[in-house]
Amino acid sequence: xxxxNMFMFKQWRTVFVxxxxxxxxxxxxxxxxxxxxxxxxxxxxxxxxxxxxxxxxAMNETYQILMGYDSDKRYIRNEQLRWLRExxxxxxxxxxxxxxxxxxxxxxxxxxxxxx
Numbered sequence: 001x002x003x004x005n006m007f008m009f010k011q012w013r014t015v016f017v018x019x020x021x022x023x024x025x026x027x028x029x030x031x032x033x034x035x036x037x038x039x040x041x042x043x044x045x046x047x048x049x050x051x052x053x054x055x056x057x058a059m060n061e062t063y064q065i066l067m068g069y070d071s072d073k074r075y076i077r078n079e080q081l082r083w084l085r086e087x088x089x090x091x092x093x094x095x096x097x098x099x100x101x102x103x104x105x106x107x108x109x110x111x112x113x114x115x116x
Contacts, residue, residue, distance in 0.1 A: 032060035041092040055101035062108040069115040
């Protein structure tokens with residue numbers, strides 16, 4: 001009986017995060033980093049695009065949740081740094097950056113769900 005409820009919770013959480021990424025383009029921009037210090041083309045693109053900024057916030061929130069659970073914080077941090085290098089390969093291409101965020105959010109959510 002508890003298993004279907006947990007499944008439903010996980011599904012709704014996934015829907016919520018993806019909706020926040022895709023359906024909130026009018027929300028104020030609030031990247032997880034200081035846009036005044038954005039130096040890379042990818043960072044500037046995120047700061048100038050509300051959907052990418054929302055995706056960055058959603059990814060950061062999920063990452064912080066995972067860091068709260070995971071005992072191997074070094075591995076998770078290194079994985080995040082690897083992903084940031086990969087994301088930055090997109091330059092200022094919005095579609096590429098958006099796809100990288102979608103993939104990363106899904107990967108982080110999967111890891112978080114392992115703790116539930």
